[in-house]
Amino acid sequence: MSEIILHNYFRSSTSYRVRIALEMKGLEYTYVPHHLRFGEHLEPSYLAVNPQGFVPALIWNDGTLLVQSLAIIEFLDETVPQPPLLPADALGRARVRMLSQMIACDIHPINNLRVLTSLRTLYGAGDDDVANWFRHWVNETFQPLEKILAESKDTGTFCHGDRPGLADICLVAQVVNNARYNVDMEPYPVISRIAAACLELPAFIKAAPKNQPDAE
Amino acid sequence: MSEIILHNYFRSSTSYRVRIALEMKGLEYTYVPHHLRFGEHLEPSYLAVNPQGFVPALIWNDGTLLVQSLAIIEFLDETVPQPPLLPADALGRARVRMLSQMIACDIHPINNLRVLTSLRTLYGAGDDDVANWFRHWVNETFQPLEKILAESKDTGTFCHGDRPGLADICLVAQVVNNARYNVDMEPYPVISRIAAACLELPAFIKAAPKNQPDAE
Numbered sequence: 001m002s003e004i005i006l007h008n009y010f011r012s013s014t015s016y017r018v019r020i021a022l023e024m025k026g027l028e029y030t031y032v033p034h035h036l037r038f039g040e041h042l043e044p045s046y047l048a049v050n051p052q053g054f055v056p057a058l059i060w061n062d063g064t065l066l067v068q069s070l071a072i073i074e075f076l077d078e079t080v081p082q083p084p085l086l087p088a089d090a091l092g093r094a095r096v097r098m099l100s101q102m103i104a105c106d107i108h109p110i111n112n113l114r115v116l117t118s119l120r121t122l123y124g125a126g127d128d129d130v131a132n133w134f135r136h137w138v139n140e141t142f143q144p145l146e147k148i149l150a151e152s153k154d155t156g157t158f159c160h161g162d163r164p165g166l167a168d169i170c171l172v173a174q175v176v177n178n179a180r181y182n183v184d185m186e187p188y189p190v191i192s193r194i195a196a197a198c199l200e201l202p203a204f205i206k207a208a209p210k211n212q213p214d215a216e
Numbered sequence: 217m218s219e220i221i222l223h224n225y226f227r228s229s230t231s232y233r234v235r236i237a238l239e240m241k242g243l244e245y246t247y248v249p250h251h252l253r254f255g256e257h258l259e260p261s262y263l264a265v266n267p268q269g270f271v272p273a274l275i276w277n278d279g280t281l282l283v284q285s286l287a288i289i290e291f292l293d294e295t296v297p298q299p300p301l302l303p304a305d306a307l308g309r310a311r312v313r314m315l316s317q318m319i320a321c322d323i324h325p326i327n328n329l330r331v332l333t334s335l336r337t338l339y340g341a342g343d344d345d346v347a348n349w350f351r352h353w354v355n356e357t358f359q360p361l362e363k364i365l366a367e368s369k370d371t372g373t374f375c376h377g378d379r380p381g382l383a384d385i386c387l388v389a390q391v392v393n394n395a396r397y398n399v400d401m402e403p404y405p406v407i408s409r410i411a412a413a414c415l416e417l418p419a420f421i422k423a424a425p426k427n428q429p430d431a432e
Contacts, residue, residue, distance in 0.1 A: 050360075051359075051360035051363045051364055052318065052322075052357070052360040053360070054322075060307075064307055064310075066310050066314065067314050067318075068313065068314045068317035068318060068321065070313065070317060070321075071310050071313035071314040071316075071317055072310070074309070074310070074313060075306055075307070075309070075310035075313075078306040078309065079306050090291055090294040090295050091276075091280055091291070093290070093291070093294065094280075094282050094287050094288070094290070094291035097284065097286065097287035097290060097291075098282065098283050098284045098287040100287075101284035101286060101287055101320075102268065102283075102284060104317075104321060105284065105286075105320060105321055105324070105325050106268075106270075106325060108321075109321050109322060109325040109326055110325055110326055110331055114356075115326055118349075118352075119339075122339075122345075122349075123335075123338075123339040123341070125339070129338075133334075133338075136334075140330075141268070143267075144266075144267035144268040144269070147267045148267055
């Protein structure tokens, strides 16, 4: 058993997700920053660690490489069960995974830096075009997400009941990221309320981009 | 308890994933097609079922709406445990979820019809541009995916050992989709071998796009 290492980047919202989960589980880890805008994640030394060259990548204490933020978080939840990040019942877990994947599959990948960079290089998109693209895909998913959260009796202080979990982790990381592109949060009172509740909790604060060692 | 209903579209690769899982679990379901190119998924009658307007959406036999293909498949796996679609150990599950999410998060969302359509309408992309975009994001992930599968002792006849599971479901749906855009599979012998092994199994054949009632 050796230490847990997190290869990550302060501003990466998928890194933020994993940092929150590590904090909630009370796991100590070594923070290894990779500056995405300088391409540090594509250096051979890092590609030898993670062939995909993405952050976050977690080196578990037995040396195993884990990538993909949701897979990492579910692993942490199975390995360190308290506090649980998923509900105990199958339908509840399906709902929390659904809410999480609405963000993790339907927003984040399309708005990731590599895609925004491709819009610039392939199609000459400027800053306004990129910001509009970002906001468009957030709104496309936040509209149904707000409706689902507002109309469900399963929604509580947090996305699912009164305990923060996987869906809240994804939601907060996206909401914090949205601020960089001035997404109008007025149409999303339930999402905003849940994000605000999370951002009062120590794990979410400690894991926040601005509180990381590589923050600018 | 009433019937299971799957809102889907023959060509949708996320629908294909859920169909494979339903077949593997031996679950009967009612197939409700929505023709995405005609916008049938955005009609008010369907938005009342699924506010996100996406397929697949599964109505479970208690009436609960389940969306997001990976969330649906994990629910099916928890509810009907045999045959298992995830390994029994936490590290194995993390690996299978990682492989699945490399496809489900890093390829599919960026190559989804709504994004390709946006490239056409916002940037005047033509058929060749769209095909290049599609192939680019497949290759960006298939290169590390091939490497991970080729170098791991956990890889067997299928992505994880000798039993098909969640990662194989995602892999096959992507490989079948790739054929529409002439992705060169020559650099991916392990991925190709695994996909071929899957495509000999009855569940994968029965769920294939060309074998659905709405296939053109």
